[in-house]
Amino acid sequence: QSVLTQPPSVSAAPGQKVTISCSGSTSNIGNKYVSWYQQVPGTAPKLLIYDNNRRPSGIPDRFSGSKSGTSATLGITGLQTGDEADYYCGTWDTNLNGVVFGGGTKLTVL
Amino acid sequence: QLQLQESGPGLVKPSETLSLTCTVSGGSISSSGYAWDWIRQPPGKGLEWIGSLSSSGNTYYNPSLKSRVTMSVDTSKKQFSLKLRSVTAADTAVYYCVRRIWNEDYLDYWGQGTLVTVSS
Numbered sequence: 001q002s003v004l005t006q007p008p009s010v011s012a013a014p015g016q017k018v019t020i021s022c023s024g025s026t027s028n029i030g031n032k033y034v035s036w037y038q039q040v041p042g043t044a045p046k047l048l049i050y051d052n053n054r055r056p057s058g059i060p061d062r063f064s065g066s067k068s069g070t071s072a073t074l075g076i077t078g079l080q081t082g083d084e085a086d087y088y089c090g091t092w093d094t095n096l097n098g099v100v101f102g103g104g105t106k107l108t109v110l
Numbered sequence: 111q112l113q114l115q116e117s118g119p120g121l122v123k124p125s126e127t128l129s130l131t132c133t134v135s136g137g138s139i140s141s142s143g144y145a146w147d148w149i150r151q152p153p154g155k156g157l158e159w160i161g162s163l164s165s166s167g168n169t170y171y172n173p174s175l176k177s178r179v180t181m182s183v184d185t186s187k188k189q190f191s192l193k194l195r196s197v198t199a200a201d202t203a204v205y206y207c208v209r210r211i212w213n214e215d216y217l218d219y220w221g222q223g224t225l226v227t228v229s230s
Contacts, residue, residue: 002156035216037157044206044223045157050216088157092215098172099147099159099215 003028004089006102012079013110020074020105022089028100029091034072036065037088039104045088049074079109112137114207114221122201122228128194132207132221139188140165145210146190147217148181150203158203162210163190197228 005023012018022034034052037045047056049065052072064075072089089102118130132146139146148160161171163181171179175194183190194201204223211218 033214033216037217044220045217046220047216047218050211050218051214056218090157090215090217096173097170098162099149099210099217101157101159104156 002103003093003096003100004091004102006087006089006105008103009106009108011108011110014079014081016079017075017077018079018107019076020087020089020107022072022074022102024070024072024091024100026070027095028070028093029067029072030070031094032091034065034067034089034091036063036072036074037090039086039088040084041086048087076107081109083107084109112209112219114209114219116205116207116221116224118224118226120225120227122197122226123230124198124228125196128192128197128201128226128228130192130205130207130224130226132190132192134188134190134209139183139190140185142166143212145212146183147208147210148192149206149208149217150201151206151223152200152203160192160194160205164212199228202226202228 036049038048039045052067053065086104093100113135122128145162145164147162178195180193206223207221208217209219
């Protein structure tokens with residue numbers, strides 16, 4: 001059971017938009033920055049979004065992040081087949097005093 | 111470009127100690143503002159944070175693993191290490207070493223990961 005809650009899977013057609021939600025509490029998302037990671041099967045996760053809505057260099061602006069209260073959302077527009085991957089949200093939890101993740105969301109581009 | 115590389119045995123017997131080392135290249139391991147973390151991922155499952163070493167030398171461990179984990183750093187070799195005692199099959203996972211940005215808590219550089227299997 002993950003501390004942060006994500007839907008197990010989402011899907012959309014190429015070119016469409018998809019959002020992935022991440023729900024937490026006041027001990028984590030509510031008072032801390034949220035980051036998002038993309039993991040293509042067989043490879044290490046890659047930082048996609050940090051500080052709720054900032055993109056590292058090299059990440060296209062098709063990827064966006066937002067946070068409201070104790071929830072965060074990852075948005076991906078102009079879906080491509082190469083976006084098929086598992087996506088994880090993460091943050092710090094002040095009760096556990098450690099990093100916590102969502103269970104991951106598998107994105108399928110139909 | 112910072113690079114992290116995990117090394118250690120790929121097979122550990124039950125009840126023994128899992129030992130992994132992460133070598134950092136292309137940057138400093140002792141700069142302030144960073145922490146050095148271990149994260150694992152059991153086959154087919156999600157990410158689990160194991161623990162963290164801050165640049166000031168403090169350690170933070172996942173409460174569920176705290177009784178079995180020790181992390182340490184050797185700044186002269188630019189390495190940090192993980193020891194997980196009394197392993198069982200449930201500890202079989204890909205283990206990643208990662209750099210975390212202190213206070214903002216995002217994980218910006220990841221090692222490629224190393225699969226550790228616990229089996230007799």
